Amino acid sequence: MQFIDELNESQRAAVSYNDGPLLVIAGAGSGKTRVLTYKIAYLLTQGIPAGHILALTFTNKAAREMKQRIIHLVGEEVGRYLWMGTFHSICARILRAEAEHVGFTRDFTIYDQADQKSLVKKIVKELQLDDKIYKSNMVLARISSAKANFIDPEAYAQSDSYAKIDRLERLYKMASVYSEYNRRLRAANAMDFDDLLMYTVLLLNNNPEVRQRYQQRFWHVLVDEYQDTNHTQYLIVKLLAEPQNHICVVGDDAQSIYSFRGATIENILTFQNGYTGAKLFKLERNYRSTQNIVNAANSLIHKNKGQIYKEVYSEKEVGERLYLTGYSSDREESSAIAKQIMSMHKLNHRDYEQIAILYRTNAQSRNLEEEMRKLGIPYRIYGGMSFYQRKEIRDAIAYFRLAANSSDDEALERIVNVPKRGIGDTTVTRVREAALRENVPMLRVMQSPQVYAAEIAAATQKKLQAFAEKIGLFAEKMQEMNAFEFAQLVLNQSGMMADAAIDTTAEGIDRKGNLEELLSGIRQYVEDRTQQGEDTSITDFVHEVSLLTDQDENSDDSVARITMMTVHSAKGLEFPVVFIAGLEENLFPSTYCQTESELEEERRLLYVAITRAEQECYLTYASSRWRNGQLSFSNPSRFLKDIDRQYIQQLSAPSKEPSPWNDPPRTWYGGELLSDPTERYIPHANAPKTPITPTTVSSRNLKATTGLKPRTPQQAIATEWNTGDRIEHKVFGKGTILRVYRENDNDKIEIEFDTKGTKTLLLAYAKLDRI
DNA sequence: TGTCTCATTTTTTTT
DNA sequence: AAATGAGACA
Numbered sequence: 001m002q003f004i005d006e007l008n009e010s011q012r013a014a015v016s017y018n019d020g021p022l023l024v025i026a027g028a029g030s031g032k033t034r035v036l037t038y039k040i041a042y043l044l045t046q047g048i049p050a051g052h053i054l055a056l057t058f059t060n061k062a063a064r065e066m067k068q069r070i071i072h073l074v075g076e077e078v079g080r081y082l083w084m085g086t087f088h089s090i091c092a093r094i095l096r097a098e099a100e101h102v103g104f105t106r107d108f109t110i111y112d113q114a115d116q117k118s119l120v121k122k123i124v125k126e127l128q129l130d131d132k133i134y135k136s137n138m139v140l141a142r143i144s145s146a147k148a149n150f151i152d153p154e155a156y157a158q159s160d161s162y163a164k165i166d167r168l169e170r171l172y173k174m175a176s177v178y179s180e181y182n183r184r185l186r187a188a189n190a191m192d193f194d195d196l197l198m199y200t201v202l203l204l205n206n207n208p209e210v211r212q213r214y215q216q217r218f219w220h221v222l223v224d225e226y227q228d229t230n231h232t233q234y235l236i237v238k239l240l241a242e243p244q245n246h247i248c249v250v251g252d253d254a255q256s257i258y259s260f261r262g263a264t265i266e267n268i269l270t271f272q273n274g275y276t277g278a279k280l281f282k283l284e285r286n287y288r289s290t291q292n293i294v295n296a297a298n299s300l301i302h303k304n305k306g307q308i309y310k311e312v313y314s315e316k317e318v319g320e321r322l323y324l325t326g327y328s329s330d331r332e333e334s335s336a337i338a339k340q341i342m343s344m345h346k347l348n349h350r351d352y353e354q355i356a357i358l359y360r361t362n363a364q365s366r367n368l369e370e371e372m373r374k375l376g377i378p379y380r381i382y383g384g385m386s387f388y389q390r391k392e393i394r395d396a397i398a399y400f401r402l403a404a405n406s407s408d409d410e411a412l413e414r415i416v417n418v419p420k421r422g423i424g425d426t427t428v429t430r431v432r433e434a435a436l437r438e439n440v441p442m443l444r445v446m447q448s449p450q451v452y453a454a455e456i457a458a459a460t461q462k463k464l465q466a467f468a469e470k471i472g473l474f475a476e477k478m479q480e481m482n483a484f485e486f487a488q489l490v491l492n493q494s495g496m497m498a499d500a501a502i503d504t505t506a507e508g509i510d511r512k513g514n515l516e517e518l519l520s521g522i523r524q525y526v527e528d529r530t531q532q533g534e535d536t537s538i539t540d541f542v543h544e545v546s547l548l549t550d551q552d553e554n555s556d557d558s559v560a561r562i563t564m565m566t567v568h569s570a571k572g573l574e575f576p577v578v579f580i581a582g583l584e585e586n587l588f589p590s591t592y593c594q595t596e597s598e599l600e601e602e603r604r605l606l607y608v609a610i611t612r613a614e615q616e617c618y619l620t621y622a623s624s625r626w627r628n629g630q631l632s633f634s635n636p637s638r639f640l641k642d643i644d645r646q647y648i649q650q651l652s653a654p655s656k657e658p659s660p661w662n663d664p665p666r667t668w669y670g671g672e673l674l675s676d677p678t679e680r681y682i683p684h685a686n687a688p689k690t691p692i693t694p695t696t697v698s699s700r701n702l703k704a705t706t707g708l709k710p711r712t713p714q715q716a717i718a719t720e721w722n723t724g725d726r727i728e729h730k731v732f733g734k735g736t737i738l739r740v741y742r743e744n745d746n747d748k749i750e751i752e753f754d755t756k757g758t759k760t761l762l763l764a765y766a767k768l769d770r771i
Numbered sequence: 772t773g774t775c776t777c778a779t780t781t782t783t784t785t786t
Numbered sequence: 787a788a789a790t791g792a793g794a795c796a
Binding site: 058059060086087088089113135137193194196197257258260261360361362363383417420422423424425426427547549566567568569587590591592593605627628 | 772773780781782783784785786
Binding site: 363626 | 787788
């Protein structure tokens with residue numbers, strides 16, 4: 001085991017200790033993954049077969065990379081059969097094998113957020129509850145929280161603590177909604193993400209024989225990012241590790257940032273109580289960042305109260321201080337970051353791959369993206385709309401899902417009229433009602449509407465049957481074809497491909513391109529699996545796709561790009577240069593986090609962000625920012641003051657913005673600055689001095705005349721307005737587009753529109769898509 | 772049934 | 787800003 005020499009003393013101690021439960025508290029950048037990797041490699045060289053080691057990670061990508069590294073250390077044959085993946089994917093694997101024990105079949109579907117949401121909406125409507133109170137997001141959050149705490153509908157109905165919060169929110173019928181929701185999932189042979197965890201616990205709890213089988217299989221259980229596990233995950237680990245308790249968990253309480261999805265820091269804080277004799281190791285030396293960065297992060301995190309004491313230190317060079325810059329607007333912030341990156345690249349020969357921009361919310365990526373594009377900086381955005389979330393891709397996959405699982409009603413409703421088959425809402429509702437009444441899948445009702453007494457016109461019945469037959473055909477073909485052949489068949493026979501091909505608008509061409517991309521992705525998948533000697537049917541593909549995250553998507557790595565992502569998704573990553581944008585009150589920390597413990601979590605989030613940086617860390621904030629179509633003003637984040645001043649260097653910005661230290665927080669009145677507001681607005685450089693002769697264009701013919709079309713009809717919002725001899729600022733309002741005329745070759749065009757009520761003519765700038 | 776228009780709501784982070 | 791929902795109309 002030469003490789004063990006590559007570790008420092010405390011790392012080595014953690015790796016070679018195997019006499020009982022083990023808790024490794026690993027500071028940021030202290031080689032946590034390294035310890036885990038080497039520990040597994042160590043176990044393998046001790047003669048433990050890979051098939052008897054279970055390692056749970058936070059993302060599939062982390063699992064893949066770790067496995068690669070282990071194989072590199074011990075060889076392919078030794079490491080190949082490791083059980084390694086996220087809780088969700090490992091649970092899905094176990095549940096598919098044992099599906100009948102929990103009352104599902106092995107082909108169960110995994111409902112994603114959109115499926116869940118649509119189901120909740122239907123249930124709320126059916127139970128005749130007010131959808132203003134029972135908002136789908138709220139309902140789902142409640143259900144998810146219950147499942148994260150291993151509380152089933154019965155327990156929920158009994159629970160005082162849940163009832164109390166539900167009363168506050170006037171969600172008196174929440175328990176019934178939860179119960180019906182679960183019933184419907186089961187009827188559809190489907191699970192949501194939380195079910196994967198919950199049913200695994202149920203499986204192991206209720207079936208001693210199964211439990212023993214898995215306990216005997218997993219001689220060693222290792223968990224990464226333990227600070228972000230929830231109670232149900234705690235139970236899974238406990239059930240699998242018993243009775244030998246050869247368990248090793250690794251984590252950092254200072255980086256716990258997922259409480260919103262049920263993670264509880266208690267798991268790591270009380271580990272030693274739950275596992276008697278558990279040994280604790282601390283890794284405190286940071287190998288990633290310069291001293292200044294580590295010290296700055298430390299000074300911030302020490303403002304939190306509850307934490308396991310540790311002193312992370314770096315022995316690298318002192319390095320540069322963190323740079324702080326304030327800007328007057330989000331636009332200015334974005335463009336300054338872009339310029340900065342450009343000059344780093346040009347002047348310092350900094351590779352784009354070494355740079356990341358982190359932010360609190362996905363919405364912030366839009367501005368940044370635009371500015372990067374302007375300067376031609378290649379970028380990669382994680383999060384937001386991923387390939388598999390696009391409508392046409394989801395539709396295609398819904399066909400696969402329905403073929404694999406004929407009870408998958410959400411998939412059916414998604415595609416029953418895609419492409420248009422003349423099966424409208426009314427018909428679908430009738431089918432759904434009949435299916436509900438007769439307790440059968442909707443597809444069954446469509447096969448024989450008369451049997452289930454669905455009141456449907458004969459002509460429509462024909463359409464339904466034709467659809468059902470098509471799905472039946474797919475289900476048959478699915479068995480005999482490989483994934484690629486099958487996907488091709490479905491896209492052609494369903495009419496989706498033809499439908500996209502007919503459409504010659506930009507969106508249509510896009511759609512077709514995406515479908516083709518999906519096909520070529522599936523072809524690749526089949527090739528890979530053939531090489532590995534694995535099953536090439538569509539079933540496995542569908543199952544895997546539902547557990548993919550945007551980090552897993554294969555993007556073109558041949559070009560060096562900068563990375564843009566939320567702080568949450570940056571967990572576990574590192575970059576030589578990190579920008580953290582939008583350090584403002586009400587954004588970071590978020591408006592929705594105001595209790596003490598929530599604020600501490602936000603502070604940990606910033607801690608995570610800063611500790612991603614190896615050499616340079618830039619912090620920025622803006623005094624004004626567009627949010628939800630409204631301009632809002634804010635003060636610098638309170639967290640800036642939590643960082644020890646000696647580690648920060650304030651840079652000057654184009655406009656003088658208030659400093660977090662020297663200037664008192666400003667107050668705003670009615671969303672507007674009390675002092676002279678015009679200072680905050682930079683006049684549009686191209687604003688014409690005199691009105692242009694308008695060409696009258698109706699909104700309908702807009703695209704024909706100008707080659708431009710508004711993304712939504714009423715999108716125009718005036719930011720400034722030209723009266724002939726002066727430019728007035730800050731005129732906001734929506735109106736109907738009356739006339740359009742193009743300005744130079746710019747995507748921004750001027751629109752004349754009248755505002756609600758007063759019929760004022762305004763010259764406004766609107767963002768338009770080129771077609 | 773499908774399309775278009777208008778109005779209201781959303782309002783963080785994700786496996 | 788963008789998504790969702792309701793209502794009008796062909």
